[in-house]
Amino acid sequence: xxxxxxxxxxxxxxxxxxxxxxxxxxxxxxxxxxxxxxxxxxxxxxxxxxxxxxxxxxxxxxxxxxxxxxxxxxxxxxxxxxxxxxxxxxxxxxxxxxxxxxxxxxxxxxxxxxxxxxxxxxxxxxxxxxxxxxxxxxxxxxxxxxxxxxxxxxxxxxxx
Amino acid sequence: xxxxxxxxxxxxxxxxxxxxxxxxxxxxxxxxxxxxxxxxxxxxxxxxxxxxxxxxxxxxxxxxxxxxxxxxxxxxxxxxxxxxxxxxxxxxxxxxxxxxxxxxxxxxxxxxxxxxxxxxxxxxxxxxxxxxxxxxxxxxxxxxxxxxxxxxxxxxxxxxxxxxxxxxxxxxxxxxxxxxxxxxxxxxxxxxxxxxxxxxxxxxxxxxxxxxxxxxxxxxxxxxxxxxxxxxxxxxxxxxxxxxxxxxxxxxxxxxxxxxxxxxxxxxxxxxxxxxxxxxxxxxxxxxxxxxxxxxxxxxxxxxxxxxxxxxxxxxxxxxxxxxxxxxxxxxxxxxxxxxxxxxxxxxxxxxxxxxxxxxxxxxxxxxxxxxxxxxxxxxxxxxxxxxxxxxxxxxxxxxxxxxxxxxxxxxxxxxxxxxxxxxxxxxxxx
Numbered sequence: 001x002x003x004x005x006x007x008x009x010x011x012x013x014x015x016x017x018x019x020x021x022x023x024x025x026x027x028x029x030x031x032x033x034x035x036x037x038x039x040x041x042x043x044x045x046x047x048x049x050x051x052x053x054x055x056x057x058x059x060x061x062x063x064x065x066x067x068x069x070x071x072x073x074x075x076x077x078x079x080x081x082x083x084x085x086x087x088x089x090x091x092x093x094x095x096x097x098x099x100x101x102x103x104x105x106x107x108x109x110x111x112x113x114x115x116x117x118x119x120x121x122x123x124x125x126x127x128x129x130x131x132x133x134x135x136x137x138x139x140x141x142x143x144x145x146x147x148x149x150x151x152x153x154x155x156x157x158x159x160x
Numbered sequence: 161x162x163x164x165x166x167x168x169x170x171x172x173x174x175x176x177x178x179x180x181x182x183x184x185x186x187x188x189x190x191x192x193x194x195x196x197x198x199x200x201x202x203x204x205x206x207x208x209x210x211x212x213x214x215x216x217x218x219x220x221x222x223x224x225x226x227x228x229x230x231x232x233x234x235x236x237x238x239x240x241x242x243x244x245x246x247x248x249x250x251x252x253x254x255x256x257x258x259x260x261x262x263x264x265x266x267x268x269x270x271x272x273x274x275x276x277x278x279x280x281x282x283x284x285x286x287x288x289x290x291x292x293x294x295x296x297x298x299x300x301x302x303x304x305x306x307x308x309x310x311x312x313x314x315x316x317x318x319x320x321x322x323x324x325x326x327x328x329x330x331x332x333x334x335x336x337x338x339x340x341x342x343x344x345x346x347x348x349x350x351x352x353x354x355x356x357x358x359x360x361x362x363x364x365x366x367x368x369x370x371x372x373x374x375x376x377x378x379x380x381x382x383x384x385x386x387x388x389x390x391x392x393x394x395x396x397x398x399x400x401x402x403x404x405x406x407x408x409x410x411x412x413x414x415x416x417x418x419x420x421x422x423x424x425x426x427x428x429x430x431x432x433x434x435x436x437x438x439x440x441x442x443x444x445x446x447x448x449x450x451x452x453x454x455x456x457x458x459x460x461x462x463x464x465x466x467x468x469x470x471x472x473x474x475x476x477x478x479x480x481x482x483x484x485x486x487x488x489x490x491x492x493x494x495x496x497x498x499x500x501x502x503x504x505x506x507x508x509x510x511x512x513x514x515x516x517x518x519x520x521x522x523x524x525x526x527x528x529x530x531x532x533x534x535x536x537x538x539x540x541x542x543x544x545x546x547x548x549x550x551x552x553x554x555x556x557x558x559x560x561x562x563x564x565x566x567x568x569x570x571x572x573x574x575x576x577x578x579x580x581x582x583x584x585x586x587x588x589x590x591x
Contacts, residue, residue: 007571014556019498021228021555027514032232 042116047097049117050090052132056111059083063112066104071095077137087133093125173202176291202294206283214453215245221550228554255442260323263439267321271314272440272447278310279454286461287361289471289534300361301349304462305342308417311455312338315436318448322439330435333561334419334426340568341416341423347576348410351403351583352395352466365470368393394469402583407467409572409579411545414459416564419452420549422556423564431558460545461538468541471534 033040064072071094075087097114105112122128177195181187187194219234222244226233234241259268285300287293297303312335319331353359356367366372370393373383382388391397396407416423427435437448464470559567 003570010571017555018551021551024230025224025228025551028230030227030232031230034235 042118046114046116046118047099048115049092049120050095050101050130051113051115052088052090053111053113054085054088054132054134056109057085057088057132058106058109058111059085060106060109062104062106063101066100068098068100069094069096072101075133084137085133086136088131089133090130092120092128092130172296173292173294174199199294206294207280210280210283210454210457211450213457214450215249217453217456217546218248218449219245220547221553224547224550225554228551249446252446253443257442257444258439260439262323264321264323267317268439271317271321272444273314274317275311275314275451276447278307278314279451279458281307281310282458285361286458286538287365287465287470288538292535293362296360296362299359301353301359301364301462301466304361304458305345305349308455308458309338309342311451314451318440319436322436324439326433327436327438330426330433330438334436337423337426337564338417338419340565341413341572344409344413344568344572344576345417347573347580348406348413349466351406351576351580354580354584355395355398355587361465361470364395364465365472368395368469369472391469391472391474394467394472396467399583399586402579402586403467405575406579406583407463409576410463410467411548412567413572414463415549415552416568418455418459418549420456421553422558425558425561425564428558456546456549457542460542460549463545464538464541470541471538473534473537 059074059076061074061076064070064074071091073087073089073091074085077084077086099114102112102114120128174195177198178191181191181194219242223233223241234244237243237247259265282304284294285297285303287296315334316331319328319334322328352364356364358364358367371383371386371388371390373381373386375381395403397404419426425432437445440448
């Protein structure tokens, strides 16, 4: 009796399984995304590659200190408002996309953001280091608050 | 069975050739020579046809597997990846042909030939259509089974010749399984051959169409004096449900015989070393694959011949004959089963429409196929078997070796034997 039950169970479960697979073959939609041609829909708060708008950056290096893995390297020249960010490197091979640096960036600046970019494959590890620094501070350019007002300069030229 | 069979001679392919040659003056005088040439051409057609089938089969298998798993499968080369079948072949041809240093070189090379020859030799007796059987032997079915077993010799040679213990173990597993499953195959074969008293494949097909008779022109035409029950004459529907059980047992045993999942313990590519062809690479490996797919096709064709009407078309029949009731009852049971299966899941209306559209397309295709010649019917039926084999492969997990042997010795053989006895009693006492 047990034997007949076993054989029947084997046959029944086999047919049930075949029912499931034929349903998937003809009815269910495929879930494949044709990736390079068809980009996935990213979530709203997707954390992509870091980007620093160096024009806005005040060089406070709060981000570098907030980073738990130390992937941000900063070097600055000058003090106060004249602080000039000579080097701002983000090593994406170390980055773990925690967004702590972005949270640390002061609300008045908001220079560091996470973009929605995620295609960052490169051939060399060095290429994963992003450089945002402005290089050495130009010596001959006076700081912004020493320069004369551009409107006055234009007026002077017109009169002379 | 078929009254024409007892008295009349079934024209063979050679006789068809001779009839053809008799109209051409020079050829008629050298009919032996031209007959031989034409037979070579036929052999080439079968060889190339099987090779094409294998390429298409691999592609279809990948596609079906992908769609069952909700993927899309090969998609990059050509329309829906259709060129994949060429690309696969080219890739295999470009691979390095390795031979292990310690291998028994002659055995290593000959093994492949033995496997391929025994796989292709079985196509000789396949009844592709009413005229196209290369050789309609009296021992047709026995020939298929015995020549088909030659594959096993090749497998052992490959396993031994590779001089690799894992290859040899794989060959041993293969032989153990295939030899065990020869018995249920034989038991299912013998039921049909017992009923008609002939092993000739062409006679087996014609016995499933007693409404056919040979016209004076040598063609099979419908005999108006015999009631046409159509598909109810197919052996799968005779002596219900015994021969349907025999057909199912044959199919399960054929799965094991052709080393297909769920019974592919010989290879078990995801768990074990790949079996007897571990040491083969490139084109040699491709030929083993070809033999494996050809094996699948051979057993499908055998099953088609024995149980599913061979080259006879699917056709409508009178509704008032007792066998027709049985047949349509079985169809109703199948439809009921499918309906029960569908109701187990919630299917939205849109998807029902999709199913209806698919059914309509299949219906129109079936109508078109009705007008296609018998070769197409035979090949389509065999391919339907192949499809179910692929479908099963992606449904069932692999059993343990003891479960495999349990299925053979404790399920298929007793059922096959009981079937054989019961059909015999029925046939003798209630003919």
